[in-house]
Amino acid sequence: MNSTSLPSAALEPITSSDISPTQMELFHQQGYLIFDRLLNPEQVSQIVDRFEPLFNTQFETGVYPDEWYGRPGLSQANATQQMTGLWRCDRTLASFTLSAKIARINATLMGWTSARYGLDTCWIKPPSAPEVYFHRKNTYTSSIAPPATVTCWIALSDVALKTGSLEIVPGSHFWDCTDQMRFLHAP
Amino acid sequence: MQTKLKPLLSSQQIEQFHRDGFLVVENLLEPDRVERLVERFSPLFAGEFETGVYPDEWHWNPYLGRPGAAGQMTGVWKCDRTVAAAMMSSKIGQMAATLEGWNGARLVADGIWQKPGGAKETTLHQDSMYINYHTPAGVITCWVALSHAVAGASTIEYARGSHRWELSKAVPEFHNQNKSYRSEMEQAAELAGVGNPDVVQLTISPGSGVFHHGNTWHGSGKNTMDVVRRSMVLAYVPADAEFKPFGAYVPGGYIAGKYRRHSDNTMDESFFPIVWRNDGYRTSFLEPYSR
Numbered sequence: 008m009n010s011t012s013l014p015s016a017a018l019e020p021i022t023s024s025d026i027s028p029t030q031m032e033l034f035h036q037q038g039y040l041i042f043d044r045l046l047n048p049e050q051v052s053q054i055v056d057r058f059e060p061l062f063n064t065q066f067e068t069g070v071y072p073d074e075w076y077g078r079p080g081l082s083q084a085n086a087t088q089q090m091t092g093l094w095r096c097d098r099t100l101a102s103f104t105l106s107a108k109i110a111r112i113n114a115t116l117m118g119w120t121s122a123r124y125g126l127d128t129c130w131i132k133p134p135s136a137p138e139v140y141f142h143r144k145n146t147y148t149s150s151i152a153p154p155a156t157v158t159c160w161i162a163l164s165d166v167a168l169k170t171g172s173l174e175i176v177p178g179s180h181f182w183d184c185t186d187q188m189r190f191l192h193a194p
Numbered sequence: 195m196q197t198k199l200k201p202l203l204s205s206q207q208i209e210q211f212h213r214d215g216f217l218v219v220e221n222l223l224e225p226d227r228v229e230r231l232v233e234r235f236s237p238l239f240a241g242e243f244e245t246g247v248y249p250d251e252w253h254w255n256p257y258l259g260r261p262g263a264a265g266q267m268t269g270v271w272k273c274d275r276t277v278a279a280a281m282m283s284s285k286i287g288q289m290a291a292t293l294e295g296w297n298g299a300r301l302v303a304d305g306i307w308q309k310p311g312g313a314k315e316t317t318l319h320q321d322s323m324y325i326n327y328h329t330p331a332g333v334i335t336c337w338v339a340l341s342h343a344v345a346g347a348s349t350i351e352y353a354r355g356s357h358r359w360e361l362s363k364a365v366p367e368f369h370n371q372n373k374s375y376r377s378e379m380e381q382a383a384e385l386a387g388v389g390n391p392d393v394v395q396l397t398i399s400p401g402s403g404v405f406h407h408g409n410t411w412h413g414s415g416k417n418t419m420d421v422v423r424r425s426m427v428l429a430y431v432p433a434d435a436e437f438k439p440f441g442a443y444v445p446g447g448y449i450a451g452k453y454r455r456h457s458d459n460t461m462d463e464s465f466f467p468i469v470w471r472n473d474g475y476r477t478s479f480l481e482p483y484s485r
Contacts, residue, residue, distance in 0.1 A: 064367050069446035071251065078253050080314070080370025081265075086258035095443060095452055137257070190241035192257050 298433025333408030
């Protein structure tokens with residue numbers, strides 16, 4: 008596998024020391040924290056260019072993904088396309104999803120001394136794509152000890168409410184309840 | 195210690211397998227087991243996994259899927275114990291090993307397929323295109339009908355004798371070709387000097403199946419009838435197989451390549467269990483499936 012280091016320009020503005028005490032507090036209060044310019048436009052293009060071959064069964068390594076929804080020919084035209092386990096299929100994507108820099112930011116926010124990769128995934132929501140159920144990542148990692156997860160969600164296009172943007176309930180990480188694992192697409 | 199075994203297949207059947215590249219074997223599964231397996235299809239394709247573990251591949255679900263499209267799922271034994279009990283059959287594994295002359299059979303992949311009326315063709319392919327990263331080499335697959343498999347309703351079809359042709363490059367698309375589903379097979383036939391390949395569409399009753407060599411070209415036509423064709427697939431490699439030595443990833447690793455530990459060529463029995471071996475050995479966690 009190629010080096011997982013990002014190109015030198017990637018993520019330079021952010022280091023662990025750039026996460027201020029205020030940002031840390033905000034993350035723990037809200038349950039999320041937004042970073043601007045995590046990737047530059049060139050890097051975003053590099054990632055987006057890989058999606059068409061992947062969803063058309065052209066896997067650069069010849070290894071198939073862990074999950075794959077919205078396969079052309081078998082799916083409705085407005086189906087959400089989702090693929091998980093990208094790093095095994097494509098080394099360009101692996102160079103981003105296995106980034107030590109992103110992992111370091113995640114670990115710093117959680118107060119961990121290191122971060123172990125859990126999974127990667129991409130989402131493509133065409134016009135009229137159905138909603139995605141509200142869920143909590145920890146529900147899907149309950150078999151892991153310690154059962155703690157942190158996720159970095161990166162926009163690769165302009166996202167707005169009408170284009171299926173990510174919605175988060177601030178403070179819901181404090182809710183003391185258990186959820187049922189469910190299929191996330193098209194509730 | 196060598197166990198005295200009652201032969202499950204005759205020498206004529208073994209000879210036929212090596213001549214044609216495939217062999218039909220009747221009554222592999224009892225009718226009640228077929229019924230129990232068929233009952234699992236709807237929940238599985240709807241994402242209700244009895245064990246809570248997701249499959250390796252899951253193509254088509256009722257929420258995002260196009261009505262009438264084919265459904266395919268692999269790695270199903272991990273999701274559902276009813277399916278696992280059938281996939282871990284020592285009898286089918288023994289037959290596979292016997293046909294290949296191996297001392298045992300290791301399950302490398304499993305799958306279920308459903309093709310409703312109107313479902314498109316499945317491109318003819320060779321399983322070795324997707325399972326060719328291990329040593330000693332060799333793949334044998336058992337395709338089991340879980341409904342009446344007949345011509346016109348997308349039954350399995352084979353290019354007779356094509357196991358003797360060269361292994362071709364992986365076909366670009368299984369489900370959604372914009373050309374004839376036999377075209378890649380026909381190109382391979384031409385390269386092999388076979389002008390008019392003998393394509394056989396089999397009639398198989400539920401619970402019966404067909405074993406095919408890893409290099410045998412096979413696929414299925416469009417389902418033109420108002421019935422759902424259902425089947426299950428069990429693919430084996432030799433019991434003593436391990437991964438060939440590779441670097442950071444297994445080139446062309448398809449599904450199995452995901453389960454190779456870095457710098458370790460072992461095919462871990464946790465993912466590739468030995469379902470039958472001629473000395474009586476069987477992967478230990480399969481015990482609940484042996485009753």
